[in-house]
Amino acid sequence: MQFATPDNVALDNSMIVSAPSLSTGSIKECNQRYVGKAWGVKTQRLIDAAHFLSAGVVSFARGLNDTPKIVPLMLGIQAVSMQGGAFAIALFMAIGGWLNSRRVAETMSKRITAMNAGQGFTANLITGILVIAASRFGLPVSTTHVSVGSIFGVGLISRQANSRVFTQILLSWILTLPIAATLSAFFYSVTKAY
Secondary structure, three states: OEEEOOOOOEEEHHHOOOOOOOOOOOHHHOOOOOOOEEOOEEHHHHHHHHHHHHHHHHHHHHHHHHHHHHHHHHHHHHHOOHHHHHHHHHHHHHHHHHHHHHHHHHHHHHHOOOOOHHHHHHHHHHHHHHHHHHHHOOOOOOHHHHHHHHHHHHHHHHOOOOHHHHHHHHHHHHHHHHHHHHHHHHHHHHHHOO
16 A cells, blocks of 8 residues: 655655654643752742742741630530530531531632632731731631632632632622521511510
């Protein structure tokens, strides 16, 4: 059998060479890595360490911000006992985390935007700084809200932000305050009558 080439040169079967097949990996197999060195240390290792430390800053900020919210619960539940109250609060927090924390974590880590370690470091650091500053001045902020804003900001710059997911989150935050106020006013007026 003979094949014609673009230059009308005839080739026989013995001259045909097959090209290797190429394939691409999945998104999970593709990693964005930092290259080079800084201060004699691989840049990726520095970014990973900074990302780990910034997660610690967020954890500290969450504890600093959320601990005062638990104190009134502890005072209110003293009717049982301090140990019983602490156990009840821990139990209810654990149940709440068990029931819904996975959805929140998946939304924040995967659905708002894709991030590399350097972008995660930036979002964590900003979250930690803002929550610690708010706690210092007694401003009531949600660590989760601040974190979502930081993650979305990274997504805006990288042009990978999922605006639809962010809009859904933002809408839920905007609606929560007036709905809670309306329901609270309604139930208080009903119970006040009795």
